[in-house]
Amino acid sequence: MRILIVGAGQVGYFLCERLSLEGHEVTLIDHSEEKIERAQDRLNVLGVSGNGASAEVLEQAGIADADIFIAVTDFDEVNILACLLAREYNVPTRVARTKSIEYKDHRAVLSKEKLGIDLLINPEDAVAEEMIRIACSSGAFDVAEFAEGQVQFLGYRIDQDSPLCDLTLMELGELRGIYRFVVVAIQRKDETIIPHGADSIQAGDRIYLFAHQKDLPAIQYMLQTSRQETPKEKRRPRRAFILGGGRIGLQIAQGMEGLQFEVKLIERDEARCQKLAEKLDKTVVLHTEGSDIQTLKDEGIEHADVFIAVTDNDETNILTCLLARQNGVQRTLALVSQPELLGLASDLGIDACIAPRLAAASAILKFVRRGEIISLATIEGSNSEVLEIEIKPGSGILDTPLRELHFPRGAIIGAIVRGQDYEIPTGASSLRAGDRVVIFALPGALSKVERFFE
């Protein structure tokens, strides 16, 4: 597909990287020649320098033939104007990033329908949604749903007390009779490997697995280590602490209030606290610093289930998460904007680090690749991807055992969903038309996977 991206910032660069790797024809427009040159040097994209909201520049970039138009500059107005222009050139799919425009509100004067934009994405909304999703699933640090939520993709950190520690996958396979799941990847330091039977899980690894929704409680029970909850504790409402009362913090608090969490929101600015207290009903708004551990202890941080740091300072977020962890919070989530810090933070024992731009980018990727590929999650820190593909009738791979097909290297089928049924694939499994398969793929393997199913 021909994809036109306006804005070579973090989101734009990230999208270029992913989409070009997947074999799309990507053209990048930015007013900064320096950025364009850098992108052209490193990525397989065509660069055009100029104003993304100018028809002349867009024509030069070949907007007339574009299939997808993505506007992700730092300016809402430019993005929206560029999308309006793209509509005039009859580009079928138009995506824009906005920061401050209220489009979800029913009272919004300009809806995305009126603007002719298919997807309006706000990085802060995307990150808030992601945070809530992760906070709600106990134990896991990265969660995505496939096949309308039937198949769950989970990431777990393995520590020394874990019952899985030092088990080979073969040995794990024997457990599979009881616990139905597939380990599709092991992340060890900076390397992501697709494990085979003889590979073993080691302390410090992060494992990624697929499981059916109804098997989740059993799997979580198995993966629980020293943090075993007594039944009494389980009955009390879950407690969440949120640091930072910005737009993201407010959205997370609102979302978690709705999910019956007991939320405490910490904000340093008093005037902002007043505003937050106006908008929130049950949440306790605390006017203090995140490092004021005495107050946090008085408010019962020891018994918190989750601590979410979403101030606009990465360092604060990481450090307060460590502080919270030291004080007994089970899980900590941090907002980390600088991509360089993403990998570092997860080594420090923080359960998940989420970057607003990456969250926005994966939402855009997910949207752009709608159709055959139904939903897609991007794995934190690495470029691996999970995707869902529907098997078309008449495909050459039907009714043949998987071991006889040359499934691409660097990818693994995690689950086969057939209607309401769900199968853990083995070498003997075969695919039928209408099946949906969920695939884990390392970067570079993606286009091969797509070709395999065509």
Added chain:
Amino acid sequence: MNQTLTLRILGALLICLSGTLLLPLPFSFYYGDGAWPAFLGSALICLLIGGLLFHFCKSRKEMSVREGFAIVTFGWSFFALFGALPYLLSGAIPSPVDAVFETMSGFTTTGSTILTHIEGMPKSLLFWRALTHWLGGMGIIVLSLAILPMLGVGGMQLFKAEVPGPTADRLKPRIQDTATLLWGVYLLLTAVETLLLMLGGMTFFDAVCHAFATLATGGFSTRDASVAAYDSVYIDGVITLFMFLAGVNFTLHFQALRGRLREFPRNEEFRCYLGITLFATLLLLLFNWSGGIYQSLGENLRYSLFQVCAILTTTGFGTADYEIWPVLTQYVLVLLMFIGGCAGSTGGGIKVVRILLLFKHAQVQVFRLIHPRAVRLVKLGNRPVDRDVMQAILGFFALFIGIFVTASLLMAACGMDLVSAASAVIACLANIGPALGSVGPTDNYAAVPTLGKGVLIFCMLMGRLELFTVLVLFFPSFWRK
């Protein structure tokens, strides 16, 4: 303060009063009670004095907040003074203090009476008594929803935004528009109740008078035994319903008439008001049942619900002598006296919304003791309540209690017993009517000493005008230029 302008507007109000004094004339002629010269004379006196004030006091200045306070307070006082003329001129109430007490009780929609034999009065005077209620109620609706919010009295600015009509900054167009809309609702409800009461067998005269007294949450009846005289379940039911409705913010009725019935459950004050009514009725049912007052549950419910509505909405009609009920029941009723109706209704008392906010405020205080660093706001509905409003409400509550204590002391000094003194003060301050002891539902205020009557007249006026409106006139700086 601009005295000339104030006097001119008071003159205009007197001219209006002279017009309303003519309304009882048809009843006078129809029943042939011979009271018509009293009304005609009173109307002429009002017209003369009003006309003189209006003609000679001319001012081109704009009205300001200070004139607003003076006009409201003196307007109500003038109405009470001049409205007493028919009683005096006809000789039905010979004592001027008694006549003013009766009229003030009427215009403030209190319903305390000094009459010992109501049924012996000329019919046209009874109509005038009911009419003072109804006019007072009209005044109250506009006062509480349009004028007081603008003057910023006792936290009433809360309702500024909820007033329908254009939100112009200037005083006049808004008051006029608001008044017209809300009076329409008031008139409609009065007409419906009159009709329903006539269907229950009341004469037109009785039905109109009772409807006037109900919608204004006044409580003057045309019978010595009040509503009990009819002894009809249907009439009790109709009056109970309309008392309850009169205790609700009239903007809600207005919204309901425009088809927005969902505004009722969405309004937090209404929910609280409904809750108090139901809970108090439940308590009364329980206490009366344990006291063995009523034979059947139906009977118990009929009298308990009626009495709860009569006291909570500060109407003060009677179908039962609650003084023979158990002490616990009476205690609940006294508590209800303090609460009163919703803000923006014709009911008096502290008002449900203030009580609600006081409790919420207390709750926040306790919360902050447990969570010293927490920021929590008092909210009504989903909107935060301004600190200014909260302070005004706290001030109002303190003042209300202060006046209650002082006035009770004065009443006791007049030689009344403790229960009668305290209950008479709250019954007048909250504009209810009957109290306990020597001024209970089967008694009247005739035997109260003259000084005591004066104190009660003042209490009625202050309670009706949300305290501050009256008290502000006692500050010397108010009169300075």
